[in-house]
Amino acid sequence: MNYLPYAVAAWLFLVGLYGVISSRNLVHLIICVGVIQSSSYVLLLAIGYRTGATAPIFVDVPVGTPAVDAVVQALMLTDVVVEVTVVALLLALAIQVHKRHGTLNPDELRKLKG
Amino acid sequence: MIALQAFILLFVAAAGTAVVFTRDPTSQAIVVSFYGLLLGIMFFVFQAPDVALSQIVVGAIALPLMIMLALARVRKQSRKHQR
Amino acid sequence: MTRRIRQKFFLFSAAALALCFVWGYRDLPPFGQVTSIYADKVNAITVPQRHITDAVTAVNFDIRGFDTLGEEFILFTSVMGVVLLMRRTKDEPAGDHEDKVQGRNVPPVSDAVRVTTLLLIAPTILFGWYIVAHGQVTPGGGFQGGVILSSAALLLYLCGTYPKFRGAAAPRLIEIAEAVGAAGYIIVGGACVALGGMFLENLLPLGKTGTLTSGGTVPFINLAVGLEVSAGFVLILLVYLEELMEEKES
Numbered sequence: 001m002n003y004l005p006y007a008v009a010a011w012l013f014l015v016g017l018y019g020v021i022s023s024r025n026l027v028h029l030i031i032c033v034g035v036i037q038s039s040s041y042v043l044l045l046a047i048g049y050r051t052g053a054t055a056p057i058f059v060d061v062p063v064g065t066p067a068v069d070a071v072v073q074a075l076m077l078t079d080v081v082v083e084v085t086v087v088a089l090l091l092a093l094a095i096q097v098h099k100r101h102g103t104l105n106p107d108e109l110r111k112l113k114g
Numbered sequence: 115m116i117a118l119q120a121f122i123l124l125f126v127a128a129a130g131t132a133v134v135f136t137r138d139p140t141s142q143a144i145v146v147s148f149y150g151l152l153l154g155i156m157f158f159v160f161q162a163p164d165v166a167l168s169q170i171v172v173g174a175i176a177l178p179l180m181i182m183l184a185l186a187r188v189r190k191q192s193r194k195h196q197r
Numbered sequence: 198m199t200r201r202i203r204q205k206f207f208l209f210s211a212a213a214l215a216l217c218f219v220w221g222y223r224d225l226p227p228f229g230q231v232t233s234i235y236a237d238k239v240n241a242i243t244v245p246q247r248h249i250t251d252a253v254t255a256v257n258f259d260i261r262g263f264d265t266l267g268e269e270f271i272l273f274t275s276v277m278g279v280v281l282l283m284r285r286t287k288d289e290p291a292g293d294h295e296d297k298v299q300g301r302n303v304p305p306v307s308d309a310v311r312v313t314t315l316l317l318i319a320p321t322i323l324f325g326w327y328i329v330a331h332g333q334v335t336p337g338g339g340f341q342g343g344v345i346l347s348s349a350a351l352l353l354y355l356c357g358t359y360p361k362f363r364g365a366a367a368p369r370l371i372e373i374a375e376a377v378g379a380a381g382y383i384i385v386g387g388a389c390v391a392l393g394g395m396f397l398e399n400l401l402p403l404g405k406t407g408t409l410t411s412g413g414t415v416p417f418i419n420l421a422v423g424l425e426v427s428a429g430f431v432l433i434l435l436v437y438l439e440e441l442m443e444e445k446e447s
Contacts, residue, residue, distance in 0.1 A: 001120055002227040008123045010218040012130045014211050019134035021207050022200070027139040027185060031146055034177070035130050038153055042126065045160050048236065051229035055161040056240055056252035059335055059407065063244045068161045069236035070243075070252035074261065077253060078268040080168040081340045081426060084176050085275040088433050091184040092282040098188050102195045107200070163336040164253045167328070171344045176430065179351070183437040 005046030012039035026094040026104045030087060037083050041076050048072035122156045139185055147178040248403040248411045249333045257338065258418045262397045266382055269422060273379045276429040283436045306355075314356035321349040329423035333412040339419045343426025350431040359438060368435055371428050378425025385417050 012035060019032030048069030054061060056070035098104050129149045136142040150173025157166035226232050239260065240252055249255040257265050329342030354362040386397040394400045397414070404411040 001116060002229075003222060004120060004123055005228055006218075006222045006225065008127045010215060010222075011127050013218075014215065015131050015134050017211065018207060022204055024137065025139055027181065027188075028137060028142060031139070031142055031181065032134055034146070035133055035149075038130070038149075041153070041165075042123075042156075045157065045162060045165075046228055047225070048231060048233075049160055049229060050231045053161065055163050055336075057163065057336060058244050058250045058252070063241070067240050067252070069231055069233060070239055070256050071233070071236055071261075073162045073165050073253045074256035076162070076165045077168055077257060077338075078265055078340060080165060080172055081344060082268055082271050082275075084172045084180070085272045085279075085429065085433070087177060088180050088437075089275040089278045089282070091180060092279045095184055095187055095191070096282055099191055102192070104188065164251070164338065164341070167336055167341045168344070171341060171348065175348060176344060180433070180437065187437070 005042060005049075009039045009043035009046065012036070012042060024105055024107070026097065026106060027091065029106065030090045030094065033090070034083065034087055037079075041080070044072045044076050119159055122152075122159050126152055126156050139181065143178040143181040143185070146181065147174050150174040150177060244406055247399070247413075248406040249415060250407055250411075251333055251336060251338075253336070254332045254338045254415065254419075255412070258332075258415045258422075259399055259412065262386075262418065265422075266386070266397070269379065269382060269425060272426065272429055273375070276375065276432055279433050280436050283439070311356045314352040318349055318352050318356075321352060322346060325349060325427070326423075329419055330409055330416070332419040333415045334407055334409065339422025340426055342419075343423045344430060346423065346427035347430030347434065350427075351434060354434070354438065362438075363435070366431055366435065368432070371432050371435065375425055375428035375432060378421050378423070378428060381421030381424070382418060385414050385421065389414065 016032045016034075016036035016039065019035065020029055023029040023032060048071075050066060050068050053066040053068050056067040056073070058065075058067075061067075094104065097109065101109060103109065126149075129145075129152050133142065133145050133149050136145050150169060153173060154166045154170035157163075157169055231237075239256060243249050243252045243255040247255050247259055249259065325342045325346035325348075327342075328337040328345060329339055332338030332342070350362075350366055353365055357365075389398045389400050390396050392400045399413040399415075401413040403413050410416060
């Protein structure tokens with residue numbers, strides 16, 4: 001249990017990378033890039049967690065109760081929303097590629113020139 | 115609490131593997147929606163409510179929606195290519 | 198190289214990468230022990246010094262507001278990229294009506310869907326603005342509330358047809374709203390410079406802890422970010438749906 005979150009983060013990274021290199025469809029590839037990104041969320045969350053602590057919101061608990069790391073959560077928060085917009089951009093690129101070459105298979109795209 | 119955290123971590127790892135090994139993008143959109151919801155629950159279990167709010171709205175709704183729209187557009191373009 | 202060779206090579210390099218992960222993880226503290234002094238300091242000072250009860254929003258918009266400015270502009274730039282990539286070029290017809298699959302029965306939108314989505318639009322907008330406004334008190338903020346607001350636009354599309362959706366959410370208006378939201382952040386920072394401080398320094402009166410007006414410049418930044426994120430997502434939705442309007446109306 002001590003190192004399980006780190007192992008899960010590494011596993012998600014490797015599985016996502018395998019999906020990227022062995023993909024037969026550009027949309028599947030883009031979603032696997034999203035899986036790689038979520039591995040970084042697991043790692044950041046694991047770094048900031050303190051056992052037995054509560055969320056860093058001090059509306060109902062007095063200041064001074066042990067709380068988890070708020071800086072790491074702030075990093076993840078903007079990243080989650082921005083990632084989806086970047087995925088939208090990548091999907092728009094994939095649509096343009098399909099319009100020009102008629103296929104979404106990366107192997108076939110390598111053979112087309114010009 | 116420790117058992118819940120370990121269980122949800124293993125579940126997230128299994129769901130991530132399922133996302134990668136679903137080859138058809140249309141069914142992968144549904145699996146990604148489930149994966150996003152599961153990540154949101156994991157953030158909640160790890161005492162991060164702000165991030166869980168973001169992740170549930172974005173990862174379970176906006177992301178699969180965009181994947182489906184992109185796939186519909188690609189399908190329409192391929193029909194045009196065939197003619 | 199063929200697919201087989203590529204996969205075997207990947208397995209070999211993935212094993213090497215996994216070894217690097219293990220080597221790197223040995224120096225991290227075990228799970229559950231935070232060794233960061235910065236985190237403890239941030240948790241200790243947000244309420245007394247900044248009058249904000251949500252530490253994550255305080256870090257995002259007040260203590261490290263400049264980083265969030267960069268992230269928001271990543272979002273702005275990718276939305277701009279999507280709009281640029283999906284615009285109709287001059288040699289494409291504006292929607293060809295022969296593009297229907299023969300024999301495919303597209304069912305009309307059912308009445309249950311229309312009634313439910315119509316009834317849900319107003320509560321969703323209200324809830325979205327509630328999350329945006331309460332960013333400095335409870336979990337929430339500009340980013341989350343902005344995405345909820347954009348899902349209200351999606352509900353609008355689901356309960357009507359695409360021309361009605363496009364009429365209600367005119368692209369020109371959404372683009373202006375997004376630009377206003379993005380510029381609002383810089384204007385708030387510039388106002389701080391005009392008041393005699395540094396860029397994005399919190400110089401407004403901090404207010405009472407736990408109310409909507411606490412935190413100085415944070416409510417304004419929250420509103421600007423909420424406007425920009427919601428307008429950006431609605432713009433992406435509009436651009437993606439533009440080519441599909443014939444399929445919906447068949």
